[in-house]
Amino acid sequence: DDGAGHLTVTRDPAEGPAFTFTNSYSVESVSSSVTYQLTATKVLKGRDLVEGEFTFELVEGNTVVAKGTNAKDGGITLSPITYDRPGTHTYTLRERDAGKHDRGMTFSGASYIVVTTVSDNGEGKLSVKHAFEDAQTEKATFTNVYRAAPASVKITAIKKLVGRDLRDGEFAFTLTGEGDTADISQTAKNDARGNVSFDELTFEAPGTYTF
Numbered sequence: 001d002d003g004a005g006h007l008t009v010t011r012d013p014a015e016g017p018a019f020t021f022t023n024s025y026s027v028e029s030v031s032s033s034v035t036y037q038l039t040a041t042k043v044l045k046g047r048d049l050v051e052g053e054f055t056f057e058l059v060e061g062n063t064v065v066a067k068g069t070n071a072k073d074g075g076i077t078l079s080p081i082t083y084d085r086p087g088t089h090t091y092t093l094r095e096r097d098a099g100k101h102d103r104g105m106t107f108s109g110a111s112y113i114v115v116t117t118v119s120d121n122g123e124g125k126l127s128v129k130h131a132f133e134d135a136q137t138e139k140a141t142f143t144n145v146y147r148a149a150p151a152s153v154k155i156t157a158i159k160k161l162v163g164r165d166l167r168d169g170e171f172a173f174t175l176t177g178e179g180d181t182a183d184i185s186q187t188a189k190n191d192a193r194g195n196v197s198f199d200e201l202t203f204e205a206p207g208t209y210t211f
Contacts, residue, residue, distance in 0.1 A: 027085070027086075027120055027125065027126050028126065029084040029126070030082070030083055030118075030125075030126045030127070030128060031080040031083075032080055032081060032083065032116075033068075033081070034058055034066065034078050034081075034091070034093065034114055035078045036080075036130070037130040037131075038131075038132065038139070039138070039139035039140070040056065040075075040078070040093065041076060041139055041141050041142070042056075042076055042144075043074060044074075044143075044145075045144070045146065046104075047146045049072060049073075049074060051069075051071055051072040052069040053069070054095060054096070055096040056070075056076050056078065057093075057094055057095075058081075058091045058092070059091060059092045059093075059094065060091050060092075065081055066081055067079055076140075078093075083118045083126055085120075085126075086118050086119055086126065088115065088116070089118070090113065090114075090116075090133075091113070091114040091115075091116065092112070093111065093112045094110070094111040095108050095110070095142045098110070104147055104148045104149060105145075106144060106145045107144055108142040108144050110141065110142050110143070112133075112134075112140040114130055114131070115130075115132075115133050116128060116130050117131075147204075148204075148206065150202050150203060151202070151203050152200050153201055154199075155175060155198045155201065155211070156196060156197045157196040158195065159171055159195075159196055160194055165192075166190065167192065168189075168190070169189040170189070172187055172189050173187065173188050173189070173190070173196050173198075174187050175198045177209070177210070178210040178211065180209060181209045181210070181211065184201070184211070186198045
């Protein structure tokens with residue numbers, strides 16, 4: 001009041017907005033495993049599968065972001081990944097040692113592309129959707145083949161003759177298989193010292209063989 005019937009107004013601060021109202025928005029992080037939504041299976045040919053025998057990796061770029069192993073029934077479970085923002089991720093699902101051959105085991109060379117979409121519902125929640133890039137893929141299957149290296153053995157015998165000297169090739173002996181080896185039949189003769197030696201036998205599968 002200037003005393004002359006006039007009011008004046010001043011503002012502090014004199015320039016710019018008088019008040020600022022700041023809101024912040026954030027989302028809760030969420031954890032999800034690819035195998036929560038997609039099926040991955042391990043198949044082993046040649047022998048029984050052992051729980052935890054094989055390891056599988058989910059790779060983004062050059063980084064392994066999740067790992068897992070097989071169950072006895074072949075099911076594969078990968079560790080979960082934590083997401084804290086919306087976005088799209090492209091992963092490669094593969095078996096460790098893919099394509100290698102080691103101690104009779106030939107590892108699967110298969111790999112699958114997985115696309116993961118993380119969405120914000122606008123209410124502070126994230127949702128995660130995993131899908132195979134190839135829509136025709138129903139599940140990821142990794143098939144290994146186990147085959148032991150063949151083993152060979154030679155069956156021998158000794159012939160003894162009482163009363164006179166043994167002659168080379170004087171006696172003949174037959175080796176005949178039974179059961180799974182019923183198709184094997186060999187004949188051998190003794191040498192002058194009584195040694196009898198059959199042809200070498202090769203086995204390609206474990207088991208008990210009777211002759």
